[in-house]
Amino acid sequence: MNKHIKTSISIALAAGFVAFLFGGWAIVVAGGIAGLGLGYYLFGQSKAQKWQDSIKEALLPTLITAVILLALSIFQNYYVAAAIGKKPIPFNTMLQANATGIGGLIFFSFALTLMHILPLRWQRIAQIVLLTFVVISFPFIDKFTGLRWTAQVIFALIFTILALGLNIVVGFAGLLDLGYAAFFAIGAYTTGILSSPQHGIFLNFWLVIWIAAGVAGIFGLILGAPTLPLRGDYLAIVTLGFGEIVPVLFKNLIKVTIQEPFTCWILPLFRIQTSCITFMQDVDLTAGEKGISPIGRPILPIIGEFQSNNPIPWYFLIIAIILLSVFLIQRLRDSRMGRAWMAIREDELAASQMGIDPVRTKLLAFAMGATFSGFAGAFYGAYVRGIFPSVFDFSVSIIVLCMVILGGLGNINGVIVGGMVIMSADRLFLPALKDFLAGLLKATILPALSSNPTLRAAVEQNANPILYRFLLFGLTLVIMMAVRPEGLIPSAQRKAELRSDEEIAADQAAAEAQA
Amino acid sequence: MLELTDVHTYYGNIHALKGISLKVDDGEIVTLIGSNGAGKTTTLRTIQGLLRPRSGSIKLDDLELHKLPSHQVAAKGIAQSPEGRMIFPRMSVLENLEMGAYARTDKDGIQQDLERVFGLFPRLKERIKQKGGTLSGGEQQMLAMGRALMARPRILLLDEPSMGLSPILVDLIFDTIVAINKEGTTILLVEQNALMALSIAHRGYVIQTGEIILTDNAAKLQENEMVQKSYLGVE
Structure with a gap:
């Protein structure tokens, strides 16, 4: 139980961080993803045989996550948004966003946990249906809420x-x-x-x-x-x-010439006069630094x-x-x-x-x-x-x-998660963090520095996490290697390896007890 | 069946095999005995195509093995249980055995051989899902031999199967070698444990600093004074 609570708190904090950075409608996506993560975790840990047990298992962790997430979201809208110079969104919109986000969280968390009581074949089908629903609905939710994350x-x-x-x-x-x-x-x-x-x-x-x-x-x-x-x-x-x-x-x-080597280079070496056969003369293949643009786009009927x-x-x-x-x-x-x-x-x-x-x-x-x-x-x-x-x-x-x-090396699902995490960090979170920090600095430290324009400019320019993206990537890798070298989602092979180690240990203990 | 004629192998400038000639006939167990560094493993590696002889020939019937890369040598019916076992540590016992049959495509035959290996080594069947790297030394040796058998080889090369094993396990492994041979697999056995090797082999070769210094049938080698002094520890 203790482990469940720890996990739900860390998921809530991660989702809360998203809501905190972006504010407003971001809680819908944050809540949904947090629900999926929590549900996936509970599904893996579940021992339930009946649906009542599943509900019981999911209840407390989901509640904890929901409360923390909601608290962070409200705190963001009424205190943080003001502090960094953003306008808080109106109460009605706020209510809708939070209701949808927390609703999504609860729905996904319970839905995934409940899947554990299904027969194995149905579990797989249910997971695919759920995933399909999430993947298909995302761009429309994104459009509806005006987050504009799809492009990233x-x-x-x-x-x-x-x-x-x-x-x-x-x-x-x-x-x-x-x-x-x-x-x-x-x-x-x-x-x-x-x-x-x-x-x-x-x-x-x-x-x-x-x-x-x-x-x-x-x-x-x-x-x-x-x-x-x-x-x-x-x-x-x-x-x-x-x-x-x-x-x-x-x-x-940018200046490609293709000549036939025999007539152009070898014969002249022997001082034999021929006319050089040229297939391509000074063709600009890639346009160099200017790059190639525009490039054709896909066309579909309808x-x-x-x-x-x-x-x-x-x-x-x-x-x-x-x-x-x-x-x-x-x-x-x-x-x-x-x-x-x-x-x-x-x-x-x-x-x-x-x-x-x-x-x-x-x-x-x-x-x-x-x-x-x-x-x-x-x-x-x-x-x-x-x-x-x-x-x-x-x-x-x-x-x-x-x-x-x-x-997770070798694991297809792991690689997809790894790709999504790193790229959304790079394309979504770092820019958001930059705006957040800029707003925060403008509201707090910068006015106090107005007497020293050089320092002020230095602080303003350097408080930009995008400048440090490679430092942050490197740091992430170092920490990952130290804490969880097998990756976020270890491959099944490694899991089996750990399990069989435990089995050996158990076997040996049993053998010693007998002797 | 397998014949090496005047094989010279070098590690860079070091002349490791100085003209090895030996022969293994169909259905035999032939052993190659010698002390550390005599060139036993080098001989097997040369047969397997991992090392290329500078001169001499290695023939499997009429086929010139010394011209083939090692994966093709394997496909011609030579399988090795290598020194240090070299099992795939993160694959399960079953996956390791299946890798042994990689070059084959006859599913029924593979299944039969799998049963056969489990018959020879019931321990492997108990550990079927366990990862190769977590097996004990003796089990790894069994797995390496089983994996080599899965190729249904014409000749099985065994490199020091007794290395690092307890006396009871050594007995078990050698009994199994005899059993495998009785089922019709020709075996070339490389061993430091000359006593054990000569007790099960039909013929033997003694190798010293890259040269074959003695060859005879196994019983006579056991009687040989020089062999007794140098390799059997008899005063």
Whole structure:
């Protein structure tokens, strides 16, 4: 029971933090997510056989969470909002928002806990129904409440696809790839070149996304072929290099000339005069720093062309891509190839003795991982409408790697959660925190500093958490590694491992007792 | 069946195998005995394709094994229970055994062999869901041997199966080796425990600093004065 209370308090504080930062309608989303989290936890811990027991189990934790969340929300609206110079929302709206948020919290928490009494097959179906409902309703709730989070969530989902792809390489096959952003860039640039005024080619998005994935996959093979016989650290260094080369290459592919080498270089060496055969003369392939823009967008019947000001079709498109990716990646993991990846990760030498070709297996992991980043790249290009070489720098590779590690290496659900957590922190919370701090400082310290303009400017500029995002990511990773190295949602394999350890201990204790 | 002719293997500049020639016939248990650093494990690794001989040939019937990479050697019917066992620590016992049959596609045969392995090592069946890394040393040895058997190999290479095990377990393992051989698997057994190895083998080779210095049938080797002094501890 004690553990339940601890968990509900921490969930309430996390959700309360969201409500606290954003204020107003944010409590609807915060409440819903808190309900899902709490319900998921209670579902895992539940021992109930009858629905009355489930209700009893869920009652206290849900109540605690609801009270804390409500208190923080009200405190925010009437005290904090004023303190940071925001206008509190009117009482009626406040009432509606809180009722919806707390209602969502209670509904999800109870619904998930109650699922434990269902037969196993129905549990799964009920979970899928609930998740579908949440995923489908989110953009509409977002639109209704005016939060405008969907556009940012789409970015988070793009990065989630990247994390899912990288998880194949790092999580399944155990190959440390520090240049994964390169494949993202290749996917995006393929899209850019094939559907923009840059070269006057306008292929359909639905075709381009597959081409982009294919091209990224092929580059995965090309990069992998010479480097994968390397082990561990060496592979990491080489991928790091590749990750640096690709953006630089795209920056400089502005005057491409393709000449036939025999007639142009070799014959002149022997002083034989020929006319040089040129296939392409000074073609601006990527427009360098200027980037490629605008890029073609997906078009569907009824909806028409996807627009920037309406994120909902984009949202459902990326959800569809994620579902497809998860389905494919699950199939890959459970296939013969997936087992070979796992064996390679565990012990490469032993795996080769089982008849597994290590180089081929690793190469395929690389190519598969790259393919999914091609999907992400194509979507990114179409969604943002423009791509620039600076977007695909080293930090992207590192952020995606952080997502995989934070969520739980090798676990698909964990990686999705890790991706959502890190990207929403980056895209939603840090900007909100910045506004919050700015408002707070303006209301408190800054007036007192008006006599010293230099200091005042320094404080004002440095109180910006976005400046410290990499520090914060790094800190998160360090803390995670120290406290919970297996990630937020450890893979089933690890859970089973822990359980069987307990069983051994129990067996041994029993044996000793007998002797 | 398996024949090594004048095999020379190097670790960089170190000449580890100085012309090993040995032969294993169908249905035999052949043992390769020798002290630490004599080249026993190197010989097995060379057969397995993990090390490439600089000269000499390794033939399985008419097939030239020394030209193949190790995963293809495995596919040709050579399975090894390696030194240090090298089981997959985070896979369950069952998953480890299934990995052993990775190169095979005959589902029924795999199932049969699984039953066979569990027949030989009932302990493994009890621990079927446990992770390989959490098994005791003896169980890991059983798992390594069982995993090698799952490939239904033509020749089973066993590298020091007695290493680090209690005397009772050593007896059990050696009884099982005999049982596996009786079921028709040819075995090349590398051992430091020469007494045990010679007691179950048909023929033996004695290796010293990378060279075969003696070969005979096992009973005669047990009688040999030099072998008795150097490897059996008889004064």
